[in-house]
Structures are given as structure tokens and as C-alpha cells.
Amino acid sequence: MTVHHPDDAEVDVVAGRVVAELDAYARANPLMSAVSDRAELAGALRAQRAQLWVLGQGVPRAHLYGAVLGASSAATAYTGPDGSSGTTEDLAQLLEVAAPSWRASGARSHHVWVPDDSPGLSAWRQLGYEEFEARGLRALDGLTAPRRRDVVVHVEVNVEVALDFEDVIDATHGVEVARGRARRGRRRELARLLDEPDTAQYLASSPEGTLAQCICFPSAPTRGTPARTLHLSAVAVAAEARRRGVGRHLIESVLAGALAQGYSHAEVVWRTANARAGAFWAACGFEVTTVRLRRNL
Ligand SMILES: CC(C)(COP(=O)(O)OP(=O)(O)OC[C@H]1O[C@@H](n2cnc3c(N)ncnc32)[C@H](O)[C@@H]1OP(=O)(O)O)[C@@H](O)C(=O)NCCC(=O)NCCS
Numbered sequence: 528m529t530v531h532h533p534d535d536a537e538v539d540v541v542a543g544r545v546v547a548e549l550d551a552y553a554r555a556n557p558l559m560s561a562v563s564d565r566a567e568l569a570g571a572l573r574a575q576r577a578q579l580w581v582l583g584q585g586v587p588r589a590h591l592y593g594a595v596l597g598a599s600s601a602a603t604a605y606t607g608p609d610g611s612s613g614t615t616e617d618l619a620q621l622l623e624v625a626a627p628s629w630r631a632s633g634a635r636s637h638h639v640w641v642p643d644d645s646p647g648l649s650a651w652r653q654l655g656y657e658e659f660e661a662r663g664l665r666a667l668d669g670l671t672a673p674r675r676r677d678v679v680v681h682v683e684v685n686v687e688v689a690l691d692f693e694d695v696i697d698a699t700h701g702v703e704v705a706r707g708r709a710r711r712g713r714r715r716e717l718a719r720l721l722d723e724p725d726t727a728q729y730l731a732s733s734p735e736g737t738l739a740q741c742i743c744f745p746s747a748p749t750r751g752t753p754a755r756t757l758h759l760s761a762v763a764v765a766a767e768a769r770r771r772g773v774g775r776h777l778i779e780s781v782l783a784g785a786l787a788q789g790y791s792h793a794e795v796v797w798r799t800a801n802a803r804a805g806a807f808w809a810a811c812g813f814e815v816t817t818v819r820l821r822r823n824l
Pocket residue numbers: 695696699761762763764765768769770771772773774775776796797798801803804806807808810811
């Protein structure tokens with residue numbers, strides 16, 4: 528069976544299948560929104576045909592899309608939840624052609640997002656891909672701001688505090704704390720992020736000082752994500768303040784504020800190796816919707 532870049536008719540077949548599969552997943556998972564616009568998806572795929580491969584002529588039985596992003600020496604090929612279909616064997620055949628092309632563009636690894644508990648998840652696992660991150664979503668209805676006398680949650684732009692909490696998260700992930708030039712670069716990135724009009728840095732403090740942080744911004748529109756979703760990032764609680772409900776209090780305050788601002792959902796991404804984070808987000812009402820897997824190329 529041939530692997531090739533699709534013609535217009537084949538793109539339409541792929542778009543139709545992706546919409547049907549994601550819609551079926553959305554019906555079974557109320558947190559995922561259905562994909563309504565097949566024509567828009569077909570248009571997007573057609574425009575990026577050079578990064579799309581299909582298996583089988585006419586009515587392709589499987590597809591794989593991968594965008595190579597990042598600096599050429601450390602680039603990564605990314606496949607979204609709508610970027611692949613087919614059995615393990617189909618995907619293996621598609622990879623035989625796609626992977627050398629990604630490598631030639633400088634990619635050293637391939638990352639794939641797939642719906643949790645989907646056939647795609649087991650197919651990629653069988654191909655040697657390892658789970659790396661989980662994305663959790665929750666609806667915001669019925670929330671009210673929690674009350675607590677000893678901890679105050681407020682919005683403040685404080686790049687140095689954000690930098691310190693990045694260190695906390697790096698330490699959790701076993702990543703060496705950024706110093707020198709890398710730290711200056713990160714400070715600039717954080718300053719840029721916090722300067723965005725839609726970004727808010729929430730801090731939880733007590734008379735002891737700053738205890739916790741959450742940085743939020745509207746989620747980028749992605750297929751399957753509800754329209755008004757707030758993305759939570761850089762969530763961390765100072766080591767000495769953990770397991771006292773500070774993290775939960777901060778997140779519940781942020782979510783109640785988001786609901787009041789018209790958001791309907793919130794999402795967050797965490798490393799699957801960070802079991803504490805997984806337990807925390809489940810306790811805060813988030814359910815895993817998609818999982819990111821990766822493999823070196
Ligand atoms: C994950 C983290 C934010 C949790 O903050 P916290 O203030 O300690 O959490 P809370 O005390 O509010 O806990 C709320 C619930 O989360 C779960 N939870 C939190 N920490 C847990 C742990 N170490 N083990 C198991 N469950 C845990 C529990 O269900 C807990 O409820 P309970 O105490 O009634 O059992 C904190 O451990 C942290 O900052 N870790 C390092 C940075 C990090 O991993 N950030 C997440 C990035 S996505």
C-alpha cells in the first residue's frame with residue numbers, strides 16, 4: 528500500500544474521518560467539544576499537504592500529519608489529536624516515510640497528542656512512544672469563591688516571583704535550575720508573557736510571604752477544546768506550604784474568578800511522571816482528556 532501526500536479528494540476523506548472520530552469521542556466525553564467545521568479542517572490540511580501523509584490510494588485508510596517546530600538543531604515534530612488515524616501497522620508504515628522527512632528538517636523527536644483511552648493511544652504505545660504529559664479539563668459551573676482567613680489570593684505582576692516558582696517546578700521535574708544567560712532569557716520570556724493583556728498572575732500569600740502561584744491566559748483555539756477555556760500554567764506551592772490546602776484554595780479562587788469573567792472551562796497540562804500533580808488536578812476536579820506521547824526519531 529502506498530504512502531504519499533494526498534490529493535484534494537483524499538484530503539476530504541481524511542477530514543471527514545477526523546471529524547467523525549473526534550465527534551464520536553466528544554459524544555462519549557462531555558468535556559470535549561465536537562468539531563463542527565469539516566470544510567475548515569479540509570482547507571487547513573490542504574494548505575499543509577507537504578506535512579501530511581496518507582496510506583492507500585483514493586480512500587486512504589490512515590493518515591499522519593506532523594509539523595516540525597523549533598530551532599533546527601533541536602526541533603520537534605508535533606502531531607495534534609486530529610493528526611493521525613489508523614492501526615498500529617498503518618501508523619508504522621506512515622512513520623517509515625514521515626520520520627526521515629522530519630529528521631531531514633532537523634527534528635530529533637516526535638510528540639503526539641491523542642484522546643485519552645482512545646485506540647490511538649494504544650497504537651502509539653505499541654510503537655514505542657511513551658506518555659509524557661496529560662491535559663486535564665473541567666467545567667466551571669456552580670463554583671463560588673472559597674473563603675479562607677489565613678491565605679489571600681490576589682493578582683499581581685511580579686516577574687521575580689514567577690522566576691522563583693519556575694525554579695520550584697524545574698526542581699520537581701528534575702531539571703537543572705536555569706542560571707546565567709538561560710535565566711536572563713527566561714526572565715525576558717516571563718516578562719513578555721505577563722505583559723500580555725489577557726494574562727493574569729495569581730499569587731496566594733499569608734503573613735509568612737508568597738505561598739503559591741498560578742499564571743492564566745485564554746486557551747488557544749484547538750479542535751476539541753470548548754470556546755471559552757482558561758489555560759492554567761506555572762502552578763506551584765512553596766515546599767514548606769504544601770498539603771495545607773493552599774494549592775486547592777488558589778485554584779478554586781482562580782476558577783471562581785474565571786467563571787465570573789465568562790469562561791466556561793479551564794484546562795491544565797502536567798507531566799505524567801509528576802504523580803503528585805496528577806493527584807492534585809484530579810482533586811481539583813480536572814479530568815484527563817488528551818495525552819501527549821513522545822519518541823526520539
Ligand atoms: C502539586 C502542588 C501544586 C499541590 O499543592 P498543595 O498545596 O500541596 O495541594 P493541596 O494541599 O491543596 O492538596 C489538594 C489535594 O490534592 C491532592 N494532593 C496534593 N498533594 C498530594 C500529594 N503529595 N500526594 C497525593 N495527593 C496530593 C490531595 O487530594 C489533596 O487533598 P487532601 O489534602 O485533602 O488529600 C504542589 O505539590 C506543588 O507545588 N508541587 C511542585 C510543583 C508542581 O508539581 N506543580 C504542578 C505543575 S502542573
